[in-house]
Amino acid sequence: MVERSLGNPVCILDMSFGVKFSLISLLLRALFADSSHSNQVVLLDTTAVLGELGWKTYPMNGWDAITEMDEHNRPIHTFQVCHVMEPNQNNWLRSNWISREAAQKVYAELRFTLRDCNSIPWVSGTCKETFNLFYMETDESHAIKFKPAQYTKIDTIAADESFTQMDLGDRILKLNTEVREVGPINRKGFYLAFQDIGACIALVSVRVYYKKCPFTFRNLATFPDTIPRVDSSSLVEVRGVCVKNAEERDTPKLYCGADGDWLVPLGRCVCSLGYEEMDGTCLACRPGFYKAFAGNIKCSKCPPHSFSYEEGSPLCHCEKGFFRAEKDPPTMACTRPPSPPRNVVFNINETSLFLEWSPPSDTGGRKDLTYNVLCKRCGADPRHCELCGGELRFVPRPQGLVNASVTVLDFTAHANYTFEIESLNGVSEMSSFSRPVTAVNISTDQGGPSLVGVVRKDWASQNSIALSWQEPEQTTVAVLDYEIKYYEKEHEQFSYSSTRAKALSIIITGLKPSTRYVFHIRARTSVGYSSYSPKFEYETGDETSDMAADQGQVLVIVTAAVGGFTLLVILTLFFLITGRCQWYIKAKMKSDEKRRTHYQNGHIPFPGIKTYIDPDTYEDPTQAVHEFAKEIDPSRIRIERVIGAGEFGEVCSGRLRTPGKKEIPVAIKTLKGGYVERQRRDFLREASIMGQFDHPNIIRLEGVVTKSRPVMIVVEYMENGSLDSFLRKHDGHFTVIQLVGMLRGIASGMKYLSDMGYVHRDLAARNILVNSNLVCKVSDFGLSRVLEDDPEAAYTTSGGKIPIRWTAPEAIAYRKFSSASDAWSYGIVMWEVMSYGERPYWEMSNQDVILSIEEGYRLPAPMGCPVALHQLMLHCWQKERGHRPKFTDIVSFLDKLIRNPSSLLTLVEDIQGLPDSPGEVPEYPLFISIGDWLDSIKMSQYKNNFMAAGFTTLDSISTMSIEDVRQIGVTLIGHQRRIVSSIQTLRLQLFHIQEKGFHV
C-alpha cells in the first residue's frame, strides 16, 4: 500500500532498495517505542505526523516522498533519492517551517539507509555516499520560496553503515542514526534542507528536538522544566519550590546542565511541624502522634501523660494535672509537682541547727527536684507566727536547695522556730494546688544570752559615731562578741552594714555627714545569738565638727603618697639600667631560637628530615635568600623568550651555563624595575622557600640574581608548562595509568613538603608544572604572595585572599591551613586531572561552592574516572580534617593502584548496583545497609535507634542533620558528630550513584 505523493518512487524501489517498507515501518515503530526522551522536547517527528508532511522537493523529480500506512493506518513518511547513474545531481528536500519554541539549542536526528556505491555496477564516478544537511532560520512561518543560497550548511552526513545488494537479499536493513546541532537559532523558527548530490538514500525519519531539564522533585522541592543555556559550559541555576507542608531549610537549588541533566542539588526543604516525609511528600501525623520540629524526622507517638486528637499535631497536650515546663522539650513526658518531703529530722548544737529530710515519694516524673526552707517564729499560740526575717543564716541557702539538708546559723536562744520544708520541681509553678510542705517545730531554749539593753551615743563627728552599751544580764555563757547593724534611716530598704566589736563600745566610721543612722546590736555566744536590741537613731555631725582630725589624716596620706612615688621612681630607674641589656640579650636569643623552631602549624620535625624554615623569621630577608639560594652571575644566563607574566614581572625561558657542566634550559622569573623594597622581599621569598627543597616532584631552584638588575629567580624549565592548561590541551589523550602517575608524583612532592612542615596553601593544577617526561612538580611557593598573584584567590569575609574552590572549609572559615587542608586541595587537583582540566564546580559562584560543601555536596566523579580514585578524592574532602588521608597514605594508595592496574578498571559509571560493586578497594568501601554502615563507623549500638525511627535505607538517612541524629536518641555529641560526618561522605556516594541512575 504505497501512496505516491511526490515524484516516482517505483523505479527507485525497483532499482536500488527493493526494501519492503513494512520492514522499515516495523523497525521504526520498535525503535521509537522503547526510546524515552524525558529531557527532550520534540519540535518535529516525522513518524508522528498523521497527515501529509507537505515537504518540498527541488527539482520535482529529485527526492520522492513515499507514504506507507502501518497496521494502525497511520502514515509512515519516507523520502528517497537514488539518481546514482546520472552525474551532477543537486536534489533538495526542504522541511516545513519548524517553530523554535523556547529552545536555545536545537538538535536534528536523522534516520536513513544509504546504498554502498560499490555494490551498484557501472556507477563509479557518479554515485555518492553522503548527503548534506542545511538550515535557514526565519521569523516567517508561511512557506517562502526556496533559494538554496539562503541556507547554511550544518554538515555532510555519511552513513556508518551502507547496505549492499546482498543485504537486500538477506532482508538486512542497515539503518543509520545521526544527530546534528542546528543553529544557534535566534529567529522564531527554521527550515531544514537535505541536499543529495548523487547518493542512494532513504530518509526514514527526522526528529527535531531541544533539550530541557525536566520538571523534577528533589529534596522535597519541585523544580520546573528548564531550558539549558546555549553555552554548554555554563549552568542555569534554578530555585526549587517546597512541596505542600514543607519549608525551606536552605534555599533548594539545582543547576540545569547543557544536556538536560540536573546537577548539584543544594539546600533542601523539610516537612513542617506536624508533617512527616513519605515518598517525597509531607503527610500529616496521625492522631496520637506529633512532630515538633521541621525536619526529616518521622512523627512520634505522644509522650506519656500527653495526647493529640487531631491530625498534623506539632505538639501533644498534657493530661489534666500534668504540665510541661517552659524549657521542657516536646519529646518529654508531661509531669506534675512532687509530693512533700518526708522524715524531717534535726540536730541542734550550740551554734548550728542541722535539718535533714528524705526526698518525696513522688518526684512528679522529673529530675529537677529542689527544696525551699521557710522559717517562722511562733509564740505560745501556734496560729500566730511571723516570718523569721533576715537574722538567720542558711547554709548553703534557704531556697533552691538541691540536697535534702540545710544548716541554720545565727538563731536566737530561747526561741521557738517552725521550719517548713517544701519540695518543688520545674512544674510546681504551674500547678494551682497548694504547695506540698512538711513542717518541724524547734525550740532553741538552751540558755543563750538575753537582749542587749540601751545603746548610747558617746560622740559624733562628721563621718563617725561612737557607741557604747551594757553587757546583757542573763549570760550563762560568755559573750564572744557583739554584732552592730546600722543603716541610713532614709534608705533603710536599700542596704545595711554590719560590724563586730569585742568590747562594749565601738567607733563606726565612714558615715555621711549630717545623716541620721539607725543602730541595733546583738550578742554572740557559743550557744547562738541573742535577739537584737531595740533600734536607736543617731545623727553624724556637720562640716565644722571635726576639721582638725581630718587635716591630720590628709597630711598622713600626702606624706605616704610622696614617699611611695619617690620609691617607685628609684626602683624603676634601677630596673631599667640593670634589666635593659638582659632584655636585649633575651630578645636576640629568642629570635634565633624562633627561627630554629619556627615550624608551620606546630609541625614536629621527622627525625632525619630537614625542617622548613620560614624566611620571614630572618630580620634581613637578603640573608635568608643567600642561605638557601646560590647567587648566579647574570652572564651565565641567556634569556630566549617570554613565556608568561607574573605579578612581579615577566617569566622567560632561556639557558643557564655552569662551568664544567652542560648548559641547561631554565625558566627565569624577573622582578620588573621600579619595585619597592617590600616587593623585592616578597619576590625573593619564593626563592628562599624553594631553595630549601630538594625533591624530584618539587620545582628545583637553580639560583638567584640579586646583585645586579633585573633581580631574577632561575628555576628548572618545565617544557609542558602548567598542568591545567596542559591537560586542557590534551583532553582525553592519556591512559588512566598515566594520569595516576602524574597524581602520584604530585602526592610524593606534597608528602615531602608536609614532612618538612611546609603548608602550601595554594595547591591547584595551575600551580603544578609538567616537564617533557610528564613528570609533575609542585611550584608556586611564597604563601601570601602566591595568593595575591593567584587569579583564583578571592577575598573571604575574614579578609584573607583564598582560592575558594581548592581550599578546605576550615581554612576558608577560620584560616586553619595545615597539611590536612593541603590534602583537601590535593583531592581537587585529582579531580582536575581526571577531568582534563575542567574547572572545579564549573560556573557555580564561590558563595554557592562554600554553601554546597557545607551542605555535604562533593564533586562527582569525572567521566571515565575509576571508582578507587573518586573515593580517594572523597576521602580527601572529609569535613573533619583529622579524617583526611595523610600524603604518605595517598602515595602508598596510588602506588598500590599502579602496581595493580586492574583496580582502575571499574569506572564510576560502570557500577551497576551497590551489592555487586567491586569492593576491590578495601580502604574505601561502599555500604549496603544501615547496619553495615553503623558497624563500619563503630556505632553499632545505635542500630535500634535508626530502625525504631524508621530509617531503614541508606537513602533515608542521607539528609539527616545533627539535630535529626540527636532526635533519634544519639545523645553523645561526639557520636552525633561521627555519624553526621559519615553521612556526609555517604551522601556523596549516594548522590553520585543516584545521579547516574542507580539505586541503593
Ligand code: ADE
Ligand atoms: N612557567 C612558570 N615557571 C615555569 C617553568 N619552570 N617552566 C616552564 N614554564 C614555566
